[in-house]
Amino acid sequence: MAADPLHNLDLNLLLSLDALLEERNVTRAAERLGLSQPAVSAALRRLRRHFGDELLVRTGNRYDLTPLATQLRGTTTTALAGVRRVFEAEPGFDPETSTREFTVVASDYSATVLGDHLATEVAREAPGVRLRFQLQTHADVDQAPESLRHVDGMVLPHGFVHEVPAVELHTDSWVLVVSADNDAVGDAVTMEELAEMPWVVTHHAPTAFTPAVRQLSMIGLDPDIHVVTESFLPVPFLVAGTPRVALLQRQLATRLAGAAGVRTLDCPWDVLPLKEAFWWHPSHRADPAHGWLRRMMARAAARLDQPH
Template identity: 35%
Template sequence: MNFAAFDLNLLHVFDALMRERSVTRAGEALGLSQPAVSAALNRLRHLLDDQLFVRRGNDMVPTPRSEDLAEPIREALAKLETALIGDRFFDPRAAERTFTLLGADFFSMLLMPELATRIAAKAPNIAVRFLDSAKGDITRLLQEDVIDAALERPLTTPDWIATELMFDSPFAIIASADHPAIAGKLVPGTALPLDLFCEMPHAIRSIDGSMQGYIDDALSSLGRRRKVSLALPHFQSVALVVAKGKFIAAVPSQFARVVAPSLNLAIFEPPIPVPVPEIKLYWHSRHTNNPAHRWLRQEIMEAVRFIWNTGDRP
């Protein structure tokens, strides 16, 4: 292979295929047609003497050779982009690209309407897609540039992942306002009695099937436990189940305030002190000084502050 004559644009195609595992989605990310991506892949296969990606169902699965090349190519492209762009001004009005975020439905419901409106007004050719937390390991997704940023509770991450605190998210307990054990007996806004809290069946949001969380750790320190009877992957489904009248649930207080009026839910304080999770923004540090990525992070933080200050607190 004559590297001097190598088309570096092929590396962008390779990187997009590694992220998207689809010729069609890689083309959409790069602004190329499907035939153009296929042609580039064929050139890469010829130059590198490897299939690189093998079709399996609807996905393009990387070969071992591609797995070996992925990180060095991704790092090289990031360094080139930083070197060429540096701290130049980013013009969102002229930019054409797609940003990918990841988080719970808590964020897609509370934050994305405001963030999407802001981005649409300032950057009409920028698209945003929001992936569910169940998509996979955040460290891997950031390392492979599958996502630009993640919005999550505290995580244990390697040093190369950068973070910024967005807001604190204390827990609230939601129950149907008509629940027979609560209606007319307890005042919303107060703490649920501990014995009642432990006796009532709980629904929890869990993306990995785990049946415990922050609340259970706090109860365990007091020698108590609650009755977790249902685990669901989304906060919205938890709220809908609670509205049916049997279950109660511990959810982020900001989420509780948003859904309570429409679902006729009563909101209570936990019966014991529970550590307050810090909601953070996570991204790969190689993008810290990238002007487009910096603009995205700034828009996210401004959207959070706006919602916070207007009372629709995220």
Template identity: 35%
Template sequence: MSLDHVNLSKLDLNLLVAFDALMTERSVTRAATRVGLGQSAMSHALARLRTMFGDELLTRGPDGMRPTPRATALILPVRGALAQIAELTLRDDAFDPATSDRTFVIGMPDSTEVLLVPALMAHLQATAPGVKLLLRSIDRLRILQDVDDGRIELGIGLFEEGQTHHKRRLLHKESYLCIFNAALVGVEPPITIEDYVRLPHVLTSLVESAHGVVDDALAKIGRARTIALTSPRFTAVPFVVKQAPVIATMHSKVARFFAEALELAVSPAPVILPDVQVSMLWHSSFDRDPGHLWLRSTVRKLMDVHPPSLNLWLNREDDFLSV
């Protein structure tokens, strides 16, 4: 198909950038912030887009702005075209961390934020003071959609599925430890299976389910536990364990971190639990993006650090599994 250069010359590519931001944020105000425009300018861009495509594109519903069927059909083609244009214009030296003011959108659970982000921010302030991070909570059941929609540029966690345009890199494998207040529960490590199933448990679950990998492992040996509390927040659990006679099973790095900080006991779990693989995940459109390459390399190097004390706020990683 030959190009219609006359009509293409009339097209303002900035409108496609505005379209992508509007479809990602579903809000004129947030879309304006995302691309560095004023709200009135983004409203004007939306009006021009509606004229250009002959469609409302965004309509107001009970839960906020929602795309029309026409807009939904345009999202992937427009995003793909913008990615190709960006790839054509990028050069290997197009990103300088020392002078960049780019904002990266990263999705991670709160436990990852506690262990990784302080060290990452210290590194950025020393080497890339203009670079900003926008952190978002992550849901492993919709992470692929969030990456496709541009809501998250880089995810860190457990990713079991994906299509060919979903790129991932393994960061490390993680195991589990039990964490508890030995004085309150009256148990010293290592904990036995009898004490393990006798004590009430605290479960972290991001999928609104009071069932985790521990329950699957116990079922295999004909045992079961009592779950006294289920919470979506990893970082709240150690504080519960500190004050209540309960036990939690957490990924080993975050368990050791909080055990040291709160003077809690840790013990290997008395049941066989599967290791998990923690990875970075991103869309292929960012694969050769110099800034994104720099970010992934920076995260990977920080994750490889083995500091002498957890007080340095970084040792590696935990993840999303319900335990």
């Protein structure tokens, strides 16, 4: 029987590896870990021997990651989160005394419109609990449910993840966003006008897309895409001062319109609503702390429907 590769490995090296890959500097990594610089240098030597790779290479007056180190950066963070989850497990859960950290994968849209309500609900019952919002990537979605094993859950609309449990959260609608000074567009816009306008879209890929933009193509209008962005927050700022148009969630557009200098318009087609849910791996089912988190997620989502 082959020996377990972890048998002779000090798992403290995972902490050092995570800090070194993030900081790309031994001194800063040592400060982050609360260790001496010689101790972290020794850890780097052990890691180099283990992987048979330099991991950090000097380029001028800075250090760059090797290709292997770049590959390890994402998996190290995920692995470290998994280790923390193992040692944070409790037979019971007392929110008043817990210091557990919950990791929620979310887009910048979800973190913006739902995150503050979730943080408020959590702080009310569990002052020592910490929330970590991890920016959602295409891989998180494409590799679910495997990616859900290493976090507490993911906020995502229906239609992307299947065969895992979910907590229904909230429904949002879509609006069009144009520059506040775009005099070529009145208080309403037609489908013909939209076909002629330059577009800003988000997540334009076969398995990563904005559902409302996909629907637009399905009803026969192929947007003239000029700008693609991998997040939602920049969208109104990429529209402001230009003839561009974009689709944005109403909750987010309402918050950003004034600061960005844009205005919103109703869609001239029957656009499908956005139904958000909190998706989680079945392995969390018996975890009382996770059950509490799911209740906090539902309570935070309910606040979105309350009048301000």
